[in-house]
Amino acid sequence: MRIVVVGDVLLDADVEGAATRLSPDGPVPVVDAAETTYRAGGAGLVARMLARDGRDVLLVTALSDDDASSRLREALDGIRVVAGPSGAPTPVKTRIRAGGQSVVRVDEGCAPGPLPVPTPDMLEALGTADAIIVADYGRGLAAAPALRDALAPLVHRIPVVWDPHPAGPDPVDGVAAATPNLPEALRMAGLAKGGTGEAALAAAELRSRWNSHAVVVTLGAEGAMIQKEGDLPQAIPAPAMGAADTCGAGDRFAASLAVGLASGRSLTASVEDAVGQAAAFLAAGGVASLRRDAAPVQLRGPGVDAMRVAAQTREAGGTVVATGGCFDLLHAGHARTLAAARKLGDCLIVCLNSDASVRRLKGEERPIMNQEDRAELLLALECVDAVLVFDESTPETALERLRPDIWVKGGDYTADQLPEARLLQSWGGQTVTVPYYPARSTTGLAAALEKVG
Template structure:
């Protein structure tokens, strides 16, 4: 299944720092920079989100030929699932930089974000649209969606497959075959001319836009109230969400559009797709929003589940939480494991399990082990409510994995002492601590394996 994202791509940058004084020459905060994080934004963010959901993605877009484009392409390449099909503009890549102090945005710098004339669409771009299983149009007002050949291809595709259109105030009118258009309330008011900031205004704006656009549905997002779904053949329906206080809402609209498209591509009806997408936005914000998507350079060697673990760690750390890690072979999951894992999770705000790979287990336990392969062992651990992520490592010890995660606490069962563990000295490198939790006697993989062999 391949989802095509069509739209304008830009570079998003977060400049993180802290501020405790004002500049001597102006009433402006002085931000001491601690970190600069960049990622694909606009249509690039939608593509990245879909890739992280497990979809293969074609990104049909316009790119420049500069360092910003290189940063975008590098970010998208990390997902391993995004194929970029771009017309080259020759113009600087637009960039939006948020200056953040202690997690709060104090300013935003927009560079090269003015209107330009995009280059003509290419045959490869049109072919990608024609071969899509679902489409998201992420219009950021840069002119790509005004191309008549592109619009014809989109309209034709929307008659065959789900097409989700996320509009922009400076963008183009959605094609009539769109399954759903997803403006926020401010955009819906601007497009429709309806005044007001309540649900009634949202319903009136959605009804008017549904008539004007001819789309299958209009979904107006309402922030912490959720979203209002209007279809021509049904009364307006409010889809509530769980409010996440103090959340960074940047990227919420992109998360919504991506989730709707993914659900529709899997065969869900529109109502179910919208409900699951609104819930996914709540989870996205609770996990830290876009700040949870940018992985540090040292995450790259981990790949796959390592990226997922680092995403969890980054989200918890952004909220000031405590990261806990533990590790082992977990060859046959038993009650002793479950109690140790639950005790470890109770010590912090997330638990990452560092799991020995099959090759690692064989070196440690012998040729007849593991009893279960690493995928099954990982799936069983992930199914436990107390486990937030699993990271499979191939070395004999999890030392290198820990250097990537840098957990606050490393937890092992009480059959070990801290000074016996090679991880103790490593975790102290960044100020972490090794903790042991009570040992549960009479439970072991060897004992359980022996019992199973006796009963055949």
């Protein structure tokens, strides 16, 4: 799955220090700067988040050639970038913090510049996407006619999430979701300042004006408000948490929403997940957490993390066992295979096909149960230690991340039907089969259930 992020990039500078006294020149704190770090902001931050999640991400943007641009390119290291000239200085936003709390922000090079002109390479890159995020930061790229013309047919084929800016243009007609925050939504809808009660009014006005499939107004600690055509507004609550610095929360939300929609999940389910991930991002420290090593990927299920389970098992000198499949309608054959696999090592991790993956493999009528329910049932089995959901049609990418010592499949498979066996060998792992139990299958069980109504 490739996510293409389109939009304006900024250079964010974080000056960290301590404030223990007031200036003699006036009642303002003196910050003793200890460290200055630079990171990509705007669309660059969205791309960095997705790359940190292990996603295949491509950033389409406009870059300057000044000194700040050099630092910005360094901050984008490791991310594939297709860029044209911006024709304007690189915007730099410097946040001065003391004790983790922002004291002041200084902006440079943020005056309006000429409209960027997308290059042919930039426009061609859009066609490689499975989903697109337009991260508009009001610098003009989202208003470029050639870019909008290239996006117009794509909204009918893939999910396009548009994160608008008050200084930017309206989204292209037909986007899957536009995601203004509440102050932006109120301003763009022409409403007076208000609280979450006005979010639904603003969302309805903007959805109609923009002709988008949905408008999702993010409400900070209150969650989000969804407005789809012909539906009542739907409130999605956020987990209770506090955060001193909410920088990056909207970018985290848009990134997670696009991944959910690209995976074939419903808008509501994708928004719920995005709200949760935005809250978790802030709870982990927000943008400051991006300077730390990426945490193991949090997986479906109540707090179970497959990567951490695997790491802890290895640290204890144990053997990591994995198996995979759709597990659509769990039956006795599944339970016996899983129990047998668990006996081969010290933990069992199930690589589970996502809903989108199952549909590609088995048709539009499958899965019978969604991936959240399938993961929950698997985790209820004593022999299953963790579940790793993957979007691809085959488990190779998931296995590359997990690197189990043993990969287990049912005995109805032959060696030539398991191309992942060679992958396991590349890190010294092995593939084994366990007994197959005929006459026990999801298809047979589904047919039997259909007969009894």
